[in-house]
Amino acid sequence: MPVGPESLPQPNLTSVDINAIIMASGEYMHGILERRKVLKWLCKLLTGLFLAGFYPISRAKAKKLKLMILEGDSMKLPRPKTDGGMPLETCIKTRRTVRSFTPQPLRLEELSQLLWSAQGITEENGYKRAAPSAGALYPIDVYAALGPDSVEGLNGAVYQYLPATHAVKTIAKGDLRRKVAEISLSQMWMARAPVIIVITAEYPRITVKYKRRGVRYAMIEAGHIGQNIFLQAEALGLGAGIVGAFDDKKLIHVMEISGFPEPLLIMPVGHIKYPA
Ligand SMILES: Cc1cc2nc3c(=O)[nH]c(=O)nc-3n(C[C@H](O)[C@H](O)[C@H](O)COP(=O)(O)O)c2cc1C
Numbered sequence: 001m002p003v004g005p006e007s008l009p010q011p012n013l014t015s016v017d018i019n020a021i022i023m024a025s026g027e028y029m030h031g032i033l034e035r036r037k038v039l040k041w042l043c044k045l046l047t048g049l050f051l052a053g054f055y056p057i058s059r060a061k062a063k064k065l066k067l068m069i070l071e072g073d074s075m076k077l078p079r080p081k082t083d084g085g086m087p088l089e090t091c092i093k094t095r096r097t098v099r100s101f102t103p104q105p106l107r108l109e110e111l112s113q114l115l116w117s118a119q120g121i122t123e124e125n126g127y128k129r130a131a132p133s134a135g136a137l138y139p140i141d142v143y144a145a146l147g148p149d150s151v152e153g154l155n156g157a158v159y160q161y162l163p164a165t166h167a168v169k170t171i172a173k174g175d176l177r178r179k180v181a182e183i184s185l186s187q188m189w190m191a192r193a194p195v196i197i198v199i200t201a202e203y204p205r206i207t208v209k210y211k212r213r214g215v216r217y218a219m220i221e222a223g224h225i226g227q228n229i230f231l232q233a234e235a236l237g238l239g240a241g242i243v244g245a246f247d248d249k250k251l252i253h254v255m256e257i258s259g260f261p262e263p264l265l266i267m268p269v270g271h272i273k274y275p276a
Pocket residue numbers: 095096097098099187242243244245
């Protein structure tokens with residue numbers, strides 16, 4: 001007795017039947033996709049409601065920031081762009097220390113891009129970052145002091161950049177830009193930049209391996225990060241300044257930065273006011 005498929009009763013299908021089956025399965029798949037769309041939409045709605053209810057920014061701002069996701073007390077930033085923009089050679093050629101800014105706010109995407117260029121993770125499934133680090137120990141942290149109208153949707157506060165999640169976390173409330181400028185030998189031009197980026201080093205993270213030399217390595221790393229920020233600002237059509245003259249202890253105190261960090265660089269960023 002044959003045991004192959006030919007032993008099974010063969011359906012007697014006409015081409016009309018086959019067309020009907022194809023149509024029916026198409027409709028079935030369409031139904032599944034529609035249900036998926038509704039589920040996705042529901043997830044977005046719930047995330048939005050959660051944000052509006054719990055995140056310590058105004059409801060109106062939370063509504064605007066559709067892209068943000070709450071993770072503990074941190075907010076996810078928009079995904080950075082890794083192509084396009086101004087050619088690197090042009091950015092190097094045109095980069096200058098900018099000390100004059102318009103009050104025009106930055107877009108959230110621009111802040112995201114600047115922080116990513118500083119310390120963003122650039123490996124698909126890894127941990128390595130935009131700037132090199134001796135022994136990949138990453139002793140540097142990056143903060144941004146913002147005013148109430150500095151970045152669309154964000155409050156006046158000090159935010160810490162969290163590379164692992166490409167997110168920011170509020171560490172101090174209020175617009176502290178004037179205080180930061182005062183601490184920096186009263187270079188008040190800094191306070192007019194919508195965003196003031198502060199780069200700090202926590203030496204034990206690197207001296208544990210490289211001893212005293214680790215301090216040198218951390219400073220070199222901060223320089224790389226600073227140049228990345230300069231060039232990214234340029235590519236976005238923004239301008240950045242750089243400041244090394246400030247009171248270390250006061251800066252850490254005012255910005256409420258915890259741990260044992262040493263501030264190494266301050267970089268005010270914004271739209272350039274011409275003549276710069
Ligand atoms: C480590 C470091 C510290 C600096 N500190 C200050 C500062 O406190 N205030 C300031 O206005 N410029 C500061 N600058 C910017 C320099 O004055 C500037 O880079 C230099 O004049 C060259 O100009 P350019 O950057 O436009 O090419 C600093 C630059 C570096 C690298």
